[in-house]
Amino acid sequence: MMPWPLRSALRTLMALIAAVCAGTLGVLAVFVLKWGRELPDPARLDALTLGATSRILARDGTLLATLRPVLPGGARIQRRLVRLEEVAAHAVLAVVTSEDRRFFEHSGFDPVGIARAALQLARGGRLQGASTLTAQIVKNTLLTDLAGHRSWERKVKEALLGLEVERRYSKQELLTLYLNLAYWGRGSGAEIVGIDAAARAYLGRAPRDLTLAESVYLATLLPAPARYLDYAANRWRMRDLLDRMVADGHIRRAEAQAAWREPLQPRGWQVRYDASGRVRSARRTPGALHTAPVPPVQAPHFVQQVERELVARLGRERVYAVGGLEVWTTLDPQAQRAAEQAAARAPLPIGATLGAVTLDARNGEVLAMVGQRPVAGQVPAEWNNAVQAVRQVGSSIKPLLYTLALEQGYGQDHLELDTPLSLPCGGCPGGSWRPRNYGGRVGNGPVTLRHALDRSLNLPTIRLAQRVGLPRFTAKLAELGLPLPEQPNLTLALGTLETSPLRLAAAYLPYTTGGLRIEPSYLLRVRSGGTTLLEARLDRPPPRRVWSPQVAWLGLDMLRGVVEDLPESRGGLAERARLPGWQVGGKTGTTNDVRDAWFVGLTPRAVSAVWIGKERGGFLPENVYSGVLNVELWRDLMLGTLRGHAPQRFAPPPGVGTRLLGDLEVATLAVGPPRPADHAAPRPIQAAPQALEEAAWITLPLDRRNGRLADEFTPAEQIVRRRVRVRELPLYRTPQSAALSPGGR
Known part of the structure; x- marks a missing residue:
C-alpha cells in the first residue's frame, strides 16, 4: 500500500494539474468567445461559388469588362472561374484524394485526419497534411489578415469558420471554391491560380478534357508547385496518388495502370517512357509555362462604380450568377478615350495625380471617368479619385453662392465692397479673421457681382455670403447634393467644403438642365436571359428642381462670363477653356495653400470636373494654377469629347x-x-x-x-x-x- 505522505503528494499534484487544466480551458474559452465574435461573414464567399459571367458594355455595345468577383481579402479574381461540371470528374477526385481524403465525411474540422497524421509521423512515416479543404478555403479568403501566422487565434478562427462554412455551403460548392482558389505556381508573368489556369498552363487543356493521368499530375503539384521543375523525381508521387485513389474506391486498378502507362508530356518537358510507364529520360524544353492573359478592363474606375451599383440594386448573387447579366451603361467610348488621353498627357507636378468625370449636360449620364493618372502598361490603383477623393473645392463653390443671390433678386450689377474686412473669430490670431483675395490683392471700392466672380474675389464674396445668409447658403448646398461640414461658417463661401469631382460636377449640372438636379447615373439597361431587370427611363430617381429655369440661366451666364469676359492679360481666369464655335462656362478653384486645384466646365453637350492634387494630401508647387493646369486638361479632354459634333449654343428659357x-x-x-x-x-x-x-x-x-x-x-x-x-x-x-x-x- 502506498505510504500516506506519497498518496497526499500525489493527490495534491493531481489537483494542481486539474486546476491548471481548468484554468487553461477557462482562459482558452474566453479567447474562443472573443475570437468567435471577430469572425468575418462567411457570406462573403458567395461571389466565388457562382460564375463571373456578367458583361459590362458601353452605350454603343463595346465590351468594357466581364465582372470578376473580389476575394474577401480584397484581391480581385483575375481569371476565369469554372463550375464543377466544367471539370473532369477524375480531376476533382484526384484533388480530394491528394489534399483531404475525408472531405466528404467531415464537417470542416477533421480530428480523425489530425490524429492519423500525428500517428503516421510518430511511426516515422512522412508528414501528411491534416488541413481540410474547407480550412484551406477559409485561410486563403476569409482569414488573409492572419496569413502566415502560426497562432492559436488563427487555428481557432479557422476551425470555427470551417464549421460555419460547411453548414452554409454544400460539398459541391466548396469543391468549386477550392478548385478556383488553389495555387498552382507561377507562369509567364502571372500566377497560376485555379484549375482552369493550371490545366491550360501545364497541359494545354481545358479542365473538362483532362485525362486521369493529367489530373493526377496536376494534383501532385498542388502541395508544392516547384515539383514541376523535376518531372522524374515527381513521378513516384503520381503512382502513390493513383494507388490511394484505388484504395478509396474512386477508380479501378485497371484504370490506374492505364493512366500510369499514358505517355504524359507536360508543357516544357520532353519525356520518354518504357512500356511499363517508367521514365527513361526527361528533358526540359525552352520556354516558360504559358498563362493566358486576362482581358484588360476598359475604363476600370467607371466599371468599378457600375459594379457597386449593380450589387447594391440587384444583390451579389444576381450580379455573379451563372448566366449573368448584360449591362448597357452610359459610358461613351469617345469621351472616355478623350479623358484618358488628356489625363495621360497632362504635365502634372511630381507626386500629383488627378480625377476627372464627364456628365451628359442634358441628363446627368456619366460619359467618362478617370480615377487615376493613366500610365502605359500599368493597371491603375483601385482608388478612384473621381468618386472617392473628398477634397476642398476652393473658389469653384462661388458660382453656387452667386446664383443663390440672383435667385433672391440681386442682379449681376449688384455691388459689394472689395475692401479689407475683419470679422470676429474665437480661434483666429488676435480674435479676428481677415480674409484676403487670392494672391493678397485688395481692391479699394465697390464691384459688381459679375466683376467679382470674373476675378474670383474673396472679399466681395464674403460680404455677399453675409447678405444672403449662411443658413440659406447651406440649405442650397444640401439641395444640390453637396456634403456640409459639421459647423459651417463663412469660410464655406471660399470653398472649405469638401467633395469629389463627381459630386461637384453634379452640383453644376442644373445650369445646363434648366435648374433641375439630376443624380448622375451609370446604367442604361440591364438584361438577363431575355428579361429586362432595369431600364434607365423607368428606374432613375426623378429630377428635383433646385433653381427656376430663369435663375439657372442667369447663373450660367455668369459662368460663361468667367470664360469669355476677360483675357488672361486683363486678369481672366479661364480664357484657355474657350472652344471654337462652342459656348463654354466654368469656374476655377485653387485652395489658398495650393493643395487642391479644380476646374468645372460646361458646354451644351457635356459637363466635366477636373481635380489635381496629391492623393495622400500635401502641397503642390506654388506655381500650380488651376487657370492653366486644370483648364488646359479640361480643354484637351473636352475637345476629344466633342470631336465630330456640330457646335451648339445654350438655349435660353422664356422670361x-x-x-x-x-x-x-x-x-x-x-x-x-x-x-x-x-x-x-x-x-x-x-x-x-x-x-x-x-x-x-x-x-x-x-x-x-x-x-x-x-x-x-x-x-x-x-x-x-x-x-x-x-x-x-x-x-x-x-x-x-x-x-x-x-x-x-
Whole structure:
C-alpha cells in the first residue's frame, strides 16, 4: 500500500494539474468567445461559388469588362472561374484524394485526419497534411489578415469558420471554391491560380478534357508547385496518388495502370517512357509555362462604380450568377478615350495625380471617368479619385453662392465692397479673421457681382455670403447634393467644403438642365436571359428642381462670363477653356495653400470636373494654377469629347433677356420690350457712398397681374422689373416666394 505522505503528494499534484487544466480551458474559452465574435461573414464567399459571367458594355455595345468577383481579402479574381461540371470528374477526385481524403465525411474540422497524421509521423512515416479543404478555403479568403501566422487565434478562427462554412455551403460548392482558389505556381508573368489556369498552363487543356493521368499530375503539384521543375523525381508521387485513389474506391486498378502507362508530356518537358510507364529520360524544353492573359478592363474606375451599383440594386448573387447579366451603361467610348488621353498627357507636378468625370449636360449620364493618372502598361490603383477623393473645392463653390443671390433678386450689377474686412473669430490670431483675395490683392471700392466672380474675389464674396445668409447658403448646398461640414461658417463661401469631382460636377449640372438636379447615373439597361431587370427611363430617381429655369440661366451666364469676359492679360481666369464655335462656362478653384486645384466646365453637350492634387494630401508647387493646369486638361479632354459634333449654343428659357453692364452684355430677367435707356445708360460704378445707397435698393421681377414676385410660371409678357427698397420686400412676397427673400446686409 502506498505510504500516506506519497498518496497526499500525489493527490495534491493531481489537483494542481486539474486546476491548471481548468484554468487553461477557462482562459482558452474566453479567447474562443472573443475570437468567435471577430469572425468575418462567411457570406462573403458567395461571389466565388457562382460564375463571373456578367458583361459590362458601353452605350454603343463595346465590351468594357466581364465582372470578376473580389476575394474577401480584397484581391480581385483575375481569371476565369469554372463550375464543377466544367471539370473532369477524375480531376476533382484526384484533388480530394491528394489534399483531404475525408472531405466528404467531415464537417470542416477533421480530428480523425489530425490524429492519423500525428500517428503516421510518430511511426516515422512522412508528414501528411491534416488541413481540410474547407480550412484551406477559409485561410486563403476569409482569414488573409492572419496569413502566415502560426497562432492559436488563427487555428481557432479557422476551425470555427470551417464549421460555419460547411453548414452554409454544400460539398459541391466548396469543391468549386477550392478548385478556383488553389495555387498552382507561377507562369509567364502571372500566377497560376485555379484549375482552369493550371490545366491550360501545364497541359494545354481545358479542365473538362483532362485525362486521369493529367489530373493526377496536376494534383501532385498542388502541395508544392516547384515539383514541376523535376518531372522524374515527381513521378513516384503520381503512382502513390493513383494507388490511394484505388484504395478509396474512386477508380479501378485497371484504370490506374492505364493512366500510369499514358505517355504524359507536360508543357516544357520532353519525356520518354518504357512500356511499363517508367521514365527513361526527361528533358526540359525552352520556354516558360504559358498563362493566358486576362482581358484588360476598359475604363476600370467607371466599371468599378457600375459594379457597386449593380450589387447594391440587384444583390451579389444576381450580379455573379451563372448566366449573368448584360449591362448597357452610359459610358461613351469617345469621351472616355478623350479623358484618358488628356489625363495621360497632362504635365502634372511630381507626386500629383488627378480625377476627372464627364456628365451628359442634358441628363446627368456619366460619359467618362478617370480615377487615376493613366500610365502605359500599368493597371491603375483601385482608388478612384473621381468618386472617392473628398477634397476642398476652393473658389469653384462661388458660382453656387452667386446664383443663390440672383435667385433672391440681386442682379449681376449688384455691388459689394472689395475692401479689407475683419470679422470676429474665437480661434483666429488676435480674435479676428481677415480674409484676403487670392494672391493678397485688395481692391479699394465697390464691384459688381459679375466683376467679382470674373476675378474670383474673396472679399466681395464674403460680404455677399453675409447678405444672403449662411443658413440659406447651406440649405442650397444640401439641395444640390453637396456634403456640409459639421459647423459651417463663412469660410464655406471660399470653398472649405469638401467633395469629389463627381459630386461637384453634379452640383453644376442644373445650369445646363434648366435648374433641375439630376443624380448622375451609370446604367442604361440591364438584361438577363431575355428579361429586362432595369431600364434607365423607368428606374432613375426623378429630377428635383433646385433653381427656376430663369435663375439657372442667369447663373450660367455668369459662368460663361468667367470664360469669355476677360483675357488672361486683363486678369481672366479661364480664357484657355474657350472652344471654337462652342459656348463654354466654368469656374476655377485653387485652395489658398495650393493643395487642391479644380476646374468645372460646361458646354451644351457635356459637363466635366477636373481635380489635381496629391492623393495622400500635401502641397503642390506654388506655381500650380488651376487657370492653366486644370483648364488646359479640361480643354484637351473636352475637345476629344466633342470631336465630330456640330457646335451648339445654350438655349435660353422664356422670361430672360439681356442688358448692358459696362461694355458687357449680360443676362437679366425679361421686362417686356427693351427700354433704350437700359442700353444707353448702364448704371455707373463710382464711389462707395453710391454703392451703399444702391445696396439699400433691389430690382425685382414682378408679376404685373398681382404686383407680387414673379415665379417660373409667370408668363414672360406679364413680368415687369421694379426697383424697391430692401425694407419693403415683404410687401411683394407671396407664400410661394417667401424663400426668395434676401438676407440681412
